[in-house]
Amino acid sequence: MSRAAPDRRPSRRPLVGLVLAQACSYTGTRLAMVALPWFVLTTTGSATDMGLVTLCELGAYTLARLLSGPLLDRLGHRVVSVRLDVVAAVALLCVPLLHARGLLAFPLLLVLVTVVGLATGPSETAKVSLTPFVAAATRMRVERVAGLTGTVDRFSQTVGPIAAGAVVATAGALHALYANAVLMVLASVVLTSLVPRSLGRTDAPPAAGGGADPPPRAGYLAQLYEGWRTVWGDACLRALVLMIMVTNLVDVAVMTVVLPVWVAGHGAGAQTVGLIAGVLGGASVLGAVTAAWIGHRLPRRATFFTAFLVSGPPRILVLALDVPLWAVLVVWGASGLAGGLINPILSAVLFERLPADMTGRGMAVVGALARIGAPVGAPLVGLAVGLVGTSPVLLVCAAVYLLATTLPVLGPAAAAMAAPPAHAPVRTPGSPSPPA
Structure with missing residues (x-):
């Protein structure tokens, strides 16, 4: 007499991956919020330059977040987040490395922080958009998954600036930027390791055995x-x-x-x-x-x-x-x-x-x-x-x-x-x- 297979609980790996990736990403963002303005202040002494750096980064962040939706739905939320976290990390690393060699002109700094904003805007959107897919994969309610990720966000808003100030005060703004880049890479690695590549993809292939061709994709x-x-x-x-x-x-x-x-x-x-x-x-x-x-x-x-x-x-x-x-x-x-x-x-x-x-x-x-x-x-x-x-x-x-x-x-x-x-x-x- 055969025995029915037990109903296995779904793996919680995607949930752990999403929460850890957001923790790394949000912590890195809080570091940059303190380290970048302080770096500009100590190197240029200009409040106007600080405003320009903030404008370039946040302006690029908002614009990219607004325009990146089709990219997320085409490539997949997990793929976009993994790749753009690496792009942001490379741009952040360029700041202390070029500064140490005397090659970091202010216009180049503006370009680099613009790249950081263009990358982090869609990347953060992609992580947030993964919430319902992770909830479905782990058979959890969306409210519970959103509550966990929201806890990470709120905690980073509370502790992040304090920790960032301590890092900048003790190690300097450049080392804080190195730490920010490492955290962005960790966020990418965590998503790659724990969240399946297919999760967050909405362009599923047609079923095997024929069927109607998918409708043509509209322009961007x-x-x-x-x-x-x-x-x-x-x-x-x-x-x-x-x-x-x-x-x-x-x-x-x-x-x-x-x-x-x-x-x-x-x-x-x-x-x-x-x-x-x-x-x-x-x-x-x-x-x-x-x-x-x-x-x-x-x-x-x-x-x-x-x-x-x-x-x-x-x-x-x-x-x-x-x-x-x-x-x-x-x-x-x-x-x-x-x-x-x-x-x-x-x-x-x-x-x-x-x-x-x-x-x-x-x-x-x-x-x-x-x-x-x-x-x-x-x-x-x-x-x-x-x-x-x-x-x-x-x-x-x-x-x-x-x-x-x-x-x-x-x-x-x-x-x-x-x-x-x-x-x-x-x-x-x-x-x-x-x-x-």
């Missing part, structure tokens, strides 16, 4: 437009993108302009800015861990919009009040805890509403649009603070944040979050079904 610009149309033509995605665009604009302006001004106005120093930001980031790590653990059991719509409401307006409003520092820390800690719940739910909604063959293009469009307003918000808010003062600007920022997070609740986007489209369960040809 046509595919790019198709990705834009897929995102912008979906009422739910459009509302979410607009909401995130506005809230990111306010968040960046508050963190980079208003918070330092508020701290200085209360007679404190830069360490207080770090303390407040650290409390926010540390609490967000706990929120992301909670989302990875029980996020899929929480009511999606209520949790998502409540988390946005708690994570934004209260921490902005508390700065407009005459309260002691401990009260500010409590409010910012609660806001961070709620903020950690947002990304896993948001990722699940995005991946449900994007067809499998549109994942790369859709995530590229969403990522670029979500960040497009942030560089504009800080100068505008800084000008407003100089004209009318900190408290009125904080009140306006809190009101804008509140409107951006409550208006979608009144429209069709909120209802659509709980009603995935018909294609949602099918993530890639031949992928196992997610658990019930």
